[in-house]
Amino acid sequence: MNIEENKIKHPFKTPEGYFDNLEDQILSEINLAKISKKEVFKTPDDFFSKLESEILSKTVEKPTLTVTHRNYSWKYIRVAAASLVFAGMGYLFYANTQEPKNDLAEISSDDIVLYLATQPISMTDIAQNLDDKTVENLDLNMIPNSIEITENDLILLTDENEI
Template sequence: MNNKNKHPFKTPEGYFDSFQDKLMAKLSDDHVAIPKDNAFKVPDNYFENFNEKLTEKLSEETKVIPLFPIKKVIAIAASVAAIALVFFGYQWNNVEDVNFSDLANTDIEAYFENTEFDLTSYEIAEVLPFTDTEYSNMLSQPIDNENILDYLSDNINDFEELNLQENE
């Protein structure tokens, strides 16, 4: 079972002792199978035109295929830049203008109620134009004399505060 140290090829004993003598004897024989003429043939005028053919082949530029294609990299970079430009351009210009008509009436009323302007009702009335509006359009209920008397009786304790005079 010790096959690792054994060689499968064997030569007869004394084979290499006389090898050189046997080789020299075969080479000195005249009937050796080695031909004396040139076995390789060259076409006629091959070496006369060799320089011209060689310079033609060397002058032809062969196309070099780059390992790192620059055109593909430029195309990828341009597409990434275009996508980034569209994305950021869309995000920055997405601000909508807020108009006065977009505000709810309740928001406007809450703003005026919660903000102190230091303006009296007389100053506000001086600024607002009432030429085209009618007072009846501002009121939800028509003003009757009965409504006025009810309001005055509920809110005023002393009628002398009203300072009503018929001359005014």
């Protein structure tokens, strides 16, 4: 296998001696006689002699007279208007808030007893409602694996807690 045969050949090629006489070819094609030697740009008379004085007259600071008019009444009016807006928004926010309803107060004790009698109560449910002192004094050997609560127990419980 010959490396020269497999080498990719460049597709573009310039003619021999192209850059040697390129400048002469370009100059031969340009006709210098057609280009006019007339001045295209012209400066006004005495432009450069007046230039310095014009620049200085524009850059030297002139005293400026500033008049400030302070109208404090508008400032107080804006502050008062903003305060009224915030007070109105606060009133609307707090006026629309309602006290939370105690939904259990509307349910009779008999309905609560009936509901609790039909619900299974696990040891976890009981343990979640015990306080720390009760847990410390609790004898775990005395607790059976399942507790059966009667309807009378529930009535006593609701009467004691005024539910």
